[in-house]
Amino acid sequence: MPAPNHSLRSDSGRAPQHTPVLLEEVLKLTQPQSGDTVIDCTLGSGGYAKRFLEATEPTGRLLGLDRDAVAIQLAKTKLGEYQARMILKHGRFGALKSLIGDFPRPDIIVADLGLSSFALDDEQRGFAFQKFGPLDMRMDxxxxxxxxxxxxxxxxxxxxxxxxxxxxxxxxxxxxxxxxxxxxxxxxxxxxxxxxxxxxxxxxxxxxxxxxxxxxxxxxxxxxxxxxxxxxxxNDEISELEKFLPQAFEILKPGGRLAIVSFHSLEDRLVKNFFRNQAKICSCPAEQLQCTCDRIPAGKLLNKKPIQPNSAEIQINPRARSAKLRIIQKN
Ligand SMILES: C[S@@+](CC[C@H](N)C(=O)[O-])C[C@H]1O[C@@H](n2cnc3c(N)ncnc32)[C@H](O)[C@@H]1O
The missing domain is CATH 1.10.150.170 (Putative methyltransferase TM0872, insert domain)
Incomplete structure (x- = not known):
């Protein structure tokens, strides 16, 4: 089925936007440096991507993915000035390894899950119960x-x-x-x-x-x-995340950081358990008193508890209220 040609203008005539959630916290913990390579698996309207491109100037590179073709169009416009340092691709992060091509192993991978505001606000997409439109709900x-x-x-x-x-x-x-x-x-x-x-x-x-x-x-x-x-x-969102996590961790450079912002308890549990398993220092049976496994953890948790938006962010952007950020560093 061909993609419907949605307008890239909102009802107000302005280009539709998405207010990035927990962006400062993501940047603080992932610590992008000049020259770093970054994969943004959920481009949206390019809010995260823009800040990563700025932070990695002048030679850093970014691969941006989104399964929503409208997001790719919006991000292309917003990030036009960085064209030489970025590649944008329409695709699912559940198929991450098949989308990276010859992009170098990343220092940072981010995924800010869920839906963009511009998709939620477009009545033709069918995501919002407050609007009248076709009952579609496909991100792609x-x-x-x-x-x-x-x-x-x-x-x-x-x-x-x-x-x-x-x-x-x-x-x-x-x-x-x-x-x-x-x-x-x-x-x-x-x-x-x-x-x-x-x-x-x-x-x-x-x-x-x-x-x-x-x-x-x-x-x-x-x-x-x-x-x-x-x-x-x-959108098969839970199995997308299940497929994505091991692929993302595998392709990260040693020392690289994987940051995930989730909005649903099922997603957060998946991320928490996957990260904990990578960071586990012992895999001996629970009943064994002394560790004999000499396990070397594959990663280190950069935050033990999930980071959540503060009240100021929630006041400005109520859609942020259920967000949880977790970050792991690969050893
Ligand atoms: C919350 S928005 C990201 C906003 C972005 N961080 C920004 O600052 O503009 C989530 C985006 O992820 C995309 N998305 C959700 N699941 C995806 C998947 N499995 N693969 C690729 N993109 C996905 C959605 O289409 C949406 O555009």
Missing amino acids: QTSGKTAAELLNTLELRELERILKNFGEERQAGKIARAIVERRKTKSFSTTQDLVQIVEAVYREVLKAQPGQKIWLKRQIHPATQTFQAFRIAV
């Missing part, structure tokens, strides 16, 4: 199944699993059953088809009066978790 609109296709075809159990695991949705069973019930008569095609189903389930659960706005009571709109769950499923 050139391949894969849309959210509507999943909703119209997946079995009840699979729908429930997605809602539970990726959305931590307490009404997963009820919402899954309501999806299956609706599609018997009318298939899903727009964001509001899904919003209506979730709202109807919550109205019943909360015994809401007709016309009563149920999300005022619960603070967040009841469709928030459902949309998050299907976005993660559509």
Whole structure:
């Protein structure tokens, strides 16, 4: 399927932007130096990439990846002046090793997971429950199944699993059953088809009066978790990260740093466990009192606890509130 030609202008007429999250903390811990090579696996609109290109002047090089073709276009425009020192590629970080070509082994790899604000804000992409648009949700609109296709075809159990695991949705069973019930008569095609189903389930659960706005009571709109769950499923986000971590660590230079910003507990757990395994100093069985394995750790954690945005950053950019940063240095 060809990529739809989305406008690179927002409703306000300005080029769409994404406010980078935890950027100063990422720079402080990865410590880019003049001449370093950097892979930014999630270019977005190039906020991180620009600062890495500046910090590695005059000879440092950057390879930038994104699975969203719109992000590549935006970053190309924003980073035009650095053209001679950067390569931008459309692709998934889950296939990192196949995308690096002859780019030198990196000193730094960064991945700032999740979605760019410009994609979330574009109603044609179907990520936002507040907007009316096609129920797409693919970060890469050139391949894969849309959210509507999943909703119209997946079995009840699979729908429930997605809602539970990726959305931590307490009404997963009820919402899954309501999806299956609706599609018997009318298939899903727009964001509001899904919003209506979730709202109807919550109205019943909360015994809401007709016309009563149920999300005022619960603070967040009841469709928030459902949309998050299907976005993660559509883009296979968890298995992307599982594939990415070992590849990234393998290609780093000794002494190189791998920094990941995640926005979901499942992602953070994957990163935490992968990093801890690399940094483990002993692999003897837990019941053995004395270490005999002489294991040499493959890496060193640069922060024991995840770094989170401070209240000033959250106030300026509320989308940063669930971000967690972890960094490991390869030995
Ligand atoms: C939060 S944004 C990154 C923003 C960026 N750090 C900046 O400063 O502008 C995340 C980006 O990662 C991309 N992305 C998510 N999963 C990806 C994957 N598996 N492979 C490549 N890009 C991915 C999304 O398309 C999105 O543009």
